[in-house]
Amino acid sequence: MARELRIFCSFLIFVGVMHIVTFVVTGEPQVPCYFIFGDSLVDSGNNNKLATAAKANYRPYGIDFPQGITGRFTNGRTVADLIGEFLGFTEFIPPYATATDNEIRTGVNYGSGSAGIREESGSHLGDRISLDRQLNNHVTTISRLSLLQSNKTFTNEYLKKCIYLSNIGSNDYINNYLMPNNYPTRNIYTVDEYAALLVEQYFQQLKMLYDLGARKVAVFGLGQIGCAPAEIARFGTNGKPCVEWINDAVKIFNEKLKSIVNELNNDYPDGKFTFINLTSISAPQGDLPIPSPPCCRVGEDGQCVPNSTPCLLRALSVFYDGFHPTETANTVIATRSYIALSPMDASPYDISHLARL
Structure with a gap:
């Protein structure tokens, strides 16, 4: 396993560095604005003042981030941050909780730790901003933009040119x-029924995003949740690298999600939706297992123990805590989302192509 870890991490670093060197964008951003929806994988501080256990506004989170501790659930930049850099934005897109009128012109990050497609998901941890609430917040942002730009028609056309990222x-x-x-969901629905229920609700939410003016939307599939250290510790693997039955459930969801992305493209010819395949991206070595030890010392909730000392070689870790990737892993996800290395990574096109449409 140690040898596999070295091979895997060497691959991560090579891919990440090569893409950063090759695709760093200079000059004006490729799109006028960038809006981010999702959960803790993209949260940049929206949960900081919420009454919730799902917070990352303490060390060792942010230890490698330029601005320090912000509420990001990783050591450095998130996938959304890195994609923003590739799109040419020189500043990080601000969280909705603190975004000023001047900042919202270039976009808003609505992501919230523990949030889900379903309203109740994550509720046992406390408050969170579900996807429905994030969409309502976007309605407010559009109203603010219309007032600032003093021209509703201009704002509508402006929003059509932006990139929208949804990772939830x-x-x-x-x-x-x-x-x-x-x-109660697991006692009510089979794995297939639950995936169908989730995807149908997500379909309606993505249609609402379209109705609010979005025309370039990157929809992220789920990663291999069964490979998260916290899930492995909780369920065990029966000698396998990951919790296979969880990954099988995720696969069903992803297949259905890809289908609705195709359906959205058929239903809305002027809309450009694309599916980002995190399962493909997170397994660049084919059948090689994802190394699972977290970089920081984690508590029972799978998050970093406050003020604990993380591993020194963070660039050689895939997971920072029990659930969330390190900046190195985020770099691979972001770069392969932006420029696909395989036809499996993004369908029908990667984010760099999406920006140019």
Whole structure:
């Protein structure tokens, strides 16, 4: 396993560095604005003042981030941050909780730790901003933009040129379906029924995003949740690298999600939706297992123990805590989302192509 870890991490570093060197963008951003929806994988501080246990506004989170501790659930930049850099934005897109009128012209990050497609997902941890609430917040942002730009028609055309990123759904499994003592869903629905229910709700939410003016939307599938250190510790693997039955459930969801992305493209010819395949991206070595030890010392909740000392070689870790990737892993995800290395990575096109449409 140690040898596999070295091979895997060497690959991560090579891919990440090569893409950063090759595709760093200079000059004006490729699109006028960039809006981010999702959960803790993209949260940049929206949960900081919420009454919730799902917070990352303490060390060792942010230890490698330029601005220090911000509420990002990793050691450095998130996938959304890195994609923003590739799109040419010189400043990080601000969280909705603190975004000023001047800042919202270039976009807003609505992401919220423990949030899900379903309203109740993550509720046992406290408050969170579900996807429905994030969409409502976007309505408010559009109203603010219309007032600032003093021309509703101009604002509508402006919004059509922006990139919209949606990375959500993990908590509908981790903090809902996989917790039958807290939520009834696993006792009510089969794995296939639950995936269908989730995707149908997500379909309606993505249609609402379209109705609000979005025309370039990158929809992220779920990663291999069964390979998260916290899920492995909780469920065991029966000698396998990951919790296979969880990954099988995620696969069903992803297949259905890809289908609705195709359906959205058929229903809305002027809309450009694309599916980002995190399962493909997170397994660049084919059948090689994802190394699972977290970089920081984690508590029972899978998050870093406050003020603990993380591993020194963070660039050689895939997971920072029990659930969230390190900046190195985020770099691979972001770069392969932006410029696909395989036809499996993005369908029908990667984010760099999406920006040019």
